[in-house]
Amino acid sequence: MRDRQHRLLRWATLLERNPHQIIGLLSPSWAGGDAHGTMVDRPSAIDVAWSDVVLRVMGLAGRSRGEAKSFFGLSDAELDRIAAGSWRCPVRPAWQVAVRIRNVECPRLENRIVGSVVALLLVICAISYWIF
Numbered sequence: 001m002r003d004r005q006h007r008l009l010r011w012a013t014l015l016e017r018n019p020h021q022i023i024g025l026l027s028p029s030w031a032g033g034d035a036h037g038t039m040v041d042r043p044s045a046i047d048v049a050w051s052d053v054v055l056r057v058m059g060l061a062g063r064s065r066g067e068a069k070s071f072f073g074l075s076d077a078e079l080d081r082i083a084a085g086s087w088r089c090p091v092r093p094a095w096q097v098a099v100r101i102r103n104v105e106c107p108r109l110e111n112r113i114v115g116s117v118v119a120l121l122l123v124i125c126a127i128s129y130w131i132f
Contacts (some may be wrong), residue, residue, distance in 0.1 A: 001021070002071075004069050004073040004105075005105055005106075007058065007071065007072050007073075007103075008072055008101055008104065008105040009067065009102075009105060010052070010055060011045070011048075011049050011055070011072065011101055011106070012053065012099075012101040012102050013043065013051050014048050014051075014055075015048055015094040015095070015097050016094070016095060016098045017100040018094055019054045019093065019094050019095035019098070020093055020094065020095070021043075021048075021094040021096075022042055022044050022091045022092075022093060022094075023043065023044060023048070023083075023091060023092055023093070023094050024041070024042030024043060024044050024090065024091055024098050025044070025083060025084055025085025025086075025089065025090055025091060025092055026044055026046075026065065026080075026084045026085065027084065027085075028080045028084040028085075028086070033057070039048060039108065039125065042091055044063075044083060044096075045082060045083045045094075045097045045101075046063050046065070046068045046083060047063055048094070049068065050062070055071075055129040058071075059071055065079060068083075074104070078104045081100055081103075081104060082097060082100045082101050082104055083097065
């Protein structure tokens, strides 16, 4: 578990070095993402990881989805959340991809935000029900 955390944090840090770099996103796994690569002619987040000698020495064997999933200990859903896009959004700034990696690595803050929003909505609904 600690190795997974260290690898994901290294990946996020690499992307944060050039936060405004445009990262090409992959097709989602459910859309046959293994066969297509990026949806535009831009380096993917996996390409950024592959360019790091430290991650390659640690065992990153290649630039495919399968090798990235295995090396970083990700599920299809987690890799899609980090590196997949859609026809409407085929690219994303590197800082956004880094945030997604950090949220997969440690989802506590994101869960707190979602919980707070849900609680706020419940309070608003209760107040509106009480008023009307």
